[in-house]
Amino acid sequence: MKMFNLNSRLARRATATIALGLLLGAQTAMACTVDNWTANSNSLTPGSVIPGSPTAVSRYSGFCAMEVAPATTAWVQDDSPGGIDRIRARFYVRNGLSSGFSVIYRGFSTTDGTGTLVTVFLNAAGTVTLVDASTGTQVQQTSATEWTSIEIDWSQGASDGFIALSVNGQNPAEQTGLSNAGSGLQSVRLGNLNAATGVLGFDAYESRRTTEIGRLCVGDADGNGEIRFFDVTQIFEEVSSGGNVLAPGQPDVDENGEVRFLDVAAAFELVSTAVDCP
Amino acid sequence: MSNQTLIKILAASFLLSFATSGIGQEISIDKDTDLLSQPQVRIDFRLKGDAHISGFQLDVPYDPATQTPNLDNCLAGLPKSHQGEFAICNALPDKGIVRLVVMDLGRNRALPLGQTLGFITFDLGKGASGSAAPAVENVLLAGPDGKPSIVTADEVFEVQVQ
Numbered sequence: 001m002k003m004f005n006l007n008s009r010l011a012r013r014a015t016a017t018i019a020l021g022l023l024l025g026a027q028t029a030m031a032c033t034v035d036n037w038t039a040n041s042n043s044l045t046p047g048s049v050i051p052g053s054p055t056a057v058s059r060y061s062g063f064c065a066m067e068v069a070p071a072t073t074a075w076v077q078d079d080s081p082g083g084i085d086r087i088r089a090r091f092y093v094r095n096g097l098s099s100g101f102s103v104i105y106r107g108f109s110t111t112d113g114t115g116t117l118v119t120v121f122l123n124a125a126g127t128v129t130l131v132d133a134s135t136g137t138q139v140q141q142t143s144a145t146e147w148t149s150i151e152i153d154w155s156q157g158a159s160d161g162f163i164a165l166s167v168n169g170q171n172p173a174e175q176t177g178l179s180n181a182g183s184g185l186q187s188v189r190l191g192n193l194n195a196a197t198g199v200l201g202f203d204a205y206e207s208r209r210t211t212e213i214g215r216l217c218v219g220d221a222d223g224n225g226e227i228r229f230f231d232v233t234q235i236f237e238e239v240s241s242g243g244n245v246l247a248p249g250q251p252d253v254d255e256n257g258e259v260r261f262l263d264v265a266a267a268f269e270l271v272s273t274a275v276d277c278p
Numbered sequence: 279m280s281n282q283t284l285i286k287i288l289a290a291s292f293l294l295s296f297a298t299s300g301i302g303q304e305i306s307i308d309k310d311t312d313l314l315s316q317p318q319v320r321i322d323f324r325l326k327g328d329a330h331i332s333g334f335q336l337d338v339p340y341d342p343a344t345q346t347p348n349l350d351n352c353l354a355g356l357p358k359s360h361q362g363e364f365a366i367c368n369a370l371p372d373k374g375i376v377r378l379v380v381m382d383l384g385r386n387r388a389l390p391l392g393q394t395l396g397f398i399t400f401d402l403g404k405g406a407s408g409s410a411a412p413a414v415e416n417v418l419l420a421g422p423d424g425k426p427s428i429v430t431a432d433e434v435f436e437v438q439v440q
Contacts, residue, residue: 229335229379232364233424236383264383265363271335272366274377 032064037076044074058257060092065203068192075191083184086155090213094201097124102196109183118154130165134180141167145255217277219270223249322397322438329429332386333420342371346401355395386424
């Protein structure tokens, strides 16, 4: 998982996965960086919500996230793809667009930001569009939450290429049988690639070659993979401490960009109705 | 013998059995009693030992097809400190469980020991048997800080099935 979290880079390219892991450290001493990406535009804001950290930004999971200022072109770049013909990627974006749309993710046949192969657009209304550049084929889904999970699957082929998009865990919107063979995918960029108006936040990027990634378990505030009443306590602790004690998992149950008492109640609702993690 | 007479006899037999069984005795479920009234199983929850347990979560599995939970007294024995928004007893027939969650958010005061915190009764319908008596699963206990207790459910959680 490529995160906006720590200085450490844990690159594991086992099998077909390009996962960069997260190493959790002491909350108070942690600085958030984007150093584990291949490159960045130097105009974005990695930051945690911990008081005293360089910058406080809203996060979806863990202790850090990345934020892009309004009307600013800012991105991080991953060159791990290295010429592949298929990529699955999942990330969370916090939609603070005030109007129009943003190019929030793009895959290239080069490492210099040219040769677009695939693009993800997000508009102010929460509509996400995945476009295969070579054929112009697109699929769309819409999110009603501020933090939105986006999972894409893009594949090249002579007549068997395809694209698939799942927003907030919906059944994927797909287009198959594409004739989009060509140069392989060398790199991807994530951010506000067209200086769109409004603040955008990003978190929890993960990419793989073939296997589905899926959503993080919302409400699993302690990050143990289950939703239990301890998660309610964990969120309450974050709220009651004013953010001094952060939940290491996904505490923003209503996905509105803030961890508040309503998230405590929402987490309790998940526990009391025995909702399981996906 | 008519069906009506049979029912009367069986009813008398069941009532006698119930009267002599007393509280705390296991109720024998006879298939014939299905004709008369709903036989019941009761599950009591209490804590034992001396650990500081501030809250718990547990599931009571049941078969919605043959068992109907009565939750009126599920949280009846809770102290005031643990009553309110964060104490719930929820029947979830789609999952086949009753889920109990009791918390004292922010204060994590100790639950009382040795007294019944609540009980659930299950009306057993046709097709139920004595072996269908519910159990308790997935017990989680919170300690004095609201986090997982160092003691295990077996050490402190007591469930009595009647």
